[in-house]
Amino acid sequence: MDDMISLTFLAALASAAWRLATPLIFASIGEVFSERAGVLNIGLEGTMLVGAFCGFAAAAATGNIPLGLLAGVAGGMLFGLVFAFFTITIKADQIVVGAALNLLGMGLTAFLFRTYYVSTGKGIEIAQPVHIPWLSDLPFLGEAFFRQNLIVYSTVLVAILAALVLYRTSFGLTLRAVGEHPKAVDVAGRSVVGYRYAAVLVGTGLAGLGGAFLTLGHSNQFVEGITSGRGFIALAVVVFARWSPIGAFFVSLLFGLFYALQLMLQAQASIVVPYQVLQALPYIMTIVTLVALRGKGAAPSKLGQPYEMR
Amino acid sequence: MSTKPFLRIDNIRKRFGPIIASDGVSLEIEEGEIHSLLGENGAGKSVLMSMICGMVRPDEGDIVYKGQSVRFTSPRDAIRERIGMVHQHFMLVPNLTVAENYILGQGSALSVISNMTTVHRKIRALSERYALDVRPEAIVEDLSVGEQQRVEILKVLFHGIDLLILDEPTAVLTPQETDRLLSLMGDLVKDGKTVVFISHKLDEVMRVSNRISVMRDGRVVNTVKVGETNARELARMMVGRDVRMELPRSPKPPGRIVLSVENLTCRAETGLPAVRGVSLDVRAGEIVGIAGVSGNGQTELSLALSGLLPVDSGRVILNGNDITGHDPAKINARRFSHIPEDRHKHGIVLPLSLSENTILQRYNQKPFATGGMLNRRVIGEHTRDLIKRFRVRSRDENQPIAALSGGNQQKLVVARELARDPDFILVNQLARGIDIGAMEFVMEEMLRQRDSGRAILLISTELEELFAICDRILVMFHGEILGELPPDRARLDELGLLMAGNKDQPALAG
Numbered sequence A: 001m002d003d004m005i006s007l008t009f010l011a012a013l014a015s016a017a018w019r020l021a022t023p024l025i026f027a028s029i030g031e032v033f034s035e036r037a038g039v040l041n042i043g044l045e046g047t048m049l050v051g052a053f054c055g056f057a058a059a060a061a062t063g064n065i066p067l068g069l070l071a072g073v074a075g076g077m078l079f080g081l082v083f084a085f086f087t088i089t090i091k092a093d094q095i096v097v098g099a100a101l102n103l104l105g106m107g108l109t110a111f112l113f114r115t116y117y118v119s120t121g122k123g124i125e126i127a128q129p130v131h132i133p134w135l136s137d138l139p140f141l142g143e144a145f146f147r148q149n150l151i152v153y154s155t156v157l158v159a160i161l162a163a164l165v166l167y168r169t170s171f172g173l174t175l176r177a178v179g180e181h182p183k184a185v186d187v188a189g190r191s192v193v194g195y196r197y198a199a200v201l202v203g204t205g206l207a208g209l210g211g212a213f214l215t216l217g218h219s220n221q222f223v224e225g226i227t228s229g230r231g232f233i234a235l236a237v238v239v240f241a242r243w244s245p246i247g248a249f250f251v252s253l254l255f256g257l258f259y260a261l262q263l264m265l266q267a268q269a270s271i272v273v274p275y276q277v278l279q280a281l282p283y284i285m286t287i288v289t290l291v292a293l294r295g296k297g298a299a300p301s302k303l304g305q306p307y308e309m310r
Numbered sequence B: 001m002s003t004k005p006f007l008r009i010d011n012i013r014k015r016f017g018p019i020i021a022s023d024g025v026s027l028e029i030e031e032g033e034i035h036s037l038l039g040e041n042g043a044g045k046s047v048l049m050s051m052i053c054g055m056v057r058p059d060e061g062d063i064v065y066k067g068q069s070v071r072f073t074s075p076r077d078a079i080r081e082r083i084g085m086v087h088q089h090f091m092l093v094p095n096l097t098v099a100e101n102y103i104l105g106q107g108s109a110l111s112v113i114s115n116m117t118t119v120h121r122k123i124r125a126l127s128e129r130y131a132l133d134v135r136p137e138a139i140v141e142d143l144s145v146g147e148q149q150r151v152e153i154l155k156v157l158f159h160g161i162d163l164l165i166l167d168e169p170t171a172v173l174t175p176q177e178t179d180r181l182l183s184l185m186g187d188l189v190k191d192g193k194t195v196v197f198i199s200h201k202l203d204e205v206m207r208v209s210n211r212i213s214v215m216r217d218g219r220v221v222n223t224v225k226v227g228e229t230n231a232r233e234l235a236r237m238m239v240g241r242d243v244r245m246e247l248p249r250s251p252k253p254p255g256r257i258v259l260s261v262e263n264l265t266c267r268a269e270t271g272l273p274a275v276r277g278v279s280l281d282v283r284a285g286e287i288v289g290i291a292g293v294s295g296n297g298q299t300e301l302s303l304a305l306s307g308l309l310p311v312d313s314g315r316v317i318l319n320g321n322d323i324t325g326h327d328p329a330k331i332n333a334r335r336f337s338h339i340p341e342d343r344h345k346h347g348i349v350l351p352l353s354l355s356e357n358t359i360l361q362r363y364n365q366k367p368f369a370t371g372g373m374l375n376r377r378v379i380g381e382h383t384r385d386l387i388k389r390f391r392v393r394s395r396d397e398n399q400p401i402a403a404l405s406g407g408n409q410q411k412l413v414v415a416r417e418l419a420r421d422p423d424f425i426l427v428n429q430l431a432r433g434i435d436i437g438a439m440e441f442v443m444e445e446m447l448r449q450r451d452s453g454r455a456i457l458l459i460s461t462e463l464e465e466l467f468a469i470c471d472r473i474l475v476m477f478h479g480e481i482l483g484e485l486p487p488d489r490a491r492l493d494e495l496g497l498l499m500a501g502n503k504d505q506p507a508l509a510g
């Protein structure tokens, strides 16, 4: 019981929390873009799976991790294009299409994986922690925060960049307007459809990246259903974060902490709680969050609604 | 005025599926004039002007502007040619600042927003020049409707225009704000701009225009100079026949108190206080009006009275029974009728037939149902009778009510509510969306109900409607009743001050 509160435990916890939060950070920041433009993509889970698989396949073939990440983004965006076509161009219901894409993502990646990879059972080289001079050597802090791989570090950059784009550029301004009053954007001479496509592509690209991190920066293998609900948790993160990219970063960290805690408590022999209960922790927290934050709040007012042109 | 028109619209046609919105419209606008476009709801005014500002593309016909034939594909094209329109429904993004709204869509999409201080300065300068009182850093959703409208007008000026089109701008304003807007239109013309003013209010149109064009059924029926016409003639052109502007009213002392509201408070759906301690009585045989700019708690008051919104405190007494917080079905059963503001949300079910809509509250009662089964024959007869008495224009009673025009839907709602033989009738926006002919009819019907001893509470933003039939008018502002006035047009100024929240200085107008 003593080592639960030891510094080593805390440092390991913090380190694992950030690492486990990374896929959530990418996916939820992406979803912030999508939802700010009025498109609710519940197909994140499927999209992340596709990203995880594409990343794994590309890296397995080339041994090149950046290429793998790129493939993950591309796979996610391809999926996003399908989603955008049905929801924005055809104006099909966003929930139905999102649900279909989740099923498709799960089935497709499982099928391809079984066909091409499962017999080889071969893992890949994953991104290694980067040693930052001085910082990584700090007592406690170094171990807690500065022994990560580049993909994990990049989440900070992505969050800051996302906030700058959303709040400081003409693109971001228009995007925020598209989710609130698309007609005003139309009248101002910008294409609502174009912006929604762009938002969905940013969103699914980042979700794909989050998926690819799972196979390229976390585990060294693709496993069927490797995302295990992270796509759905990312949706909850967006609500909790009140549709802000920086908020999504920190809320994801909080959820990462639940994941890490769950894993590390399982490893504690002295804890007698059944491990299934611990495993459920992140999901229980998701439900608690959504219930606690029910109601409209700061949601974009046209979230989920197709735009009828004049 | 120049010989060549500034803007010429030539034989424009536009249809939306089966609806012909523009049926060969021709119109000429001179440079530097205020040209009013007058017409009933649905006459095709907004669609016509939307075609000039690039929002809607005409099917046929020509638009010649400054001597050149133009064909806009988006409002941006029109802005580039210095044509701007302030729409009936504002085109402002509520969660952005005023300045952000102004730069929306400007510059390259990839550009970083950096020149905000310049933009703010430009907005302040324009705001001062036209005394519009617009703050560039204000968030739009925090502004009142009147303020938002000034923001819209300034937006168009900010983009730089020669032709300004205002679509029913006064519908949401107090009389004072309306005065201010009308004088602004004069200032703009002095600055060399041309204004098209869309309205269905005769008095305003008579006050500001140089020329007036009247639209009916998708056509311009006539264009007249303001000095050569009068309100009666204009009204006749709008409707296509003579209209009685005054309704005869029998003076009769009101009877016992039917509805009594004591210190009622409730919150809007957003959780903000909307009705703050309203008390009022409505007696048998009187029509009590509630005037006010929309958004001052009228919606919530009517929803709370009819049981559609929870009451925080206070009491509602109907015929001596406390009905506070009862559900709508119970309230309805106590001879309470409700003609709602938003008929699609609270009045009718669009996909259902006229018959089904007439029995919405009584489908399980005799004679409409026996033993749990609907009695189709009785329902059909009942509906046909209402259709005939209220002159609801429809194919038959089995048609979905969605197929009817707004005015005819409203007539059916009125018919249904009166057929339930109520003691008290709550009306919110009696004549919304209906034409003058139908309006006259439902107003006369309300007076008949009054004379037969029913108590009526009429909430309206249309002062004409209130003056025409009310026995007294209460003014609502920020969720409170600020005062009471007789329905006397001579005291319009006082009414306006109350509507603007000026409680302490009655009769100080001008």
Ligand SMILES: Nc1ncnc2c1ncn2[C@@H]1O[C@H](COP(=O)(O)OP(=O)(O)O)[C@@H](O)[C@H]1O
Pocket: A310, B016, B019, B020, B021, B039, B040, B041, B042, B043, B044, B045, B046, B047, B048
């Ligand atoms: N986008 C649209 N789709 C279908 N019908 C429309 C559309 N816009 C206008 N209409 C119809 O065209 C007619 C004219 O409308 P409008 O120009 O808005 O009238 P108003 O004179 O009250 O401004 C109405 O019958 C209206 O229902």
Ligand SMILES: [Mg+2]
Pocket: B042, B045, B046, B047, B088, B167, B168
């Ligand atoms: Mg109109």
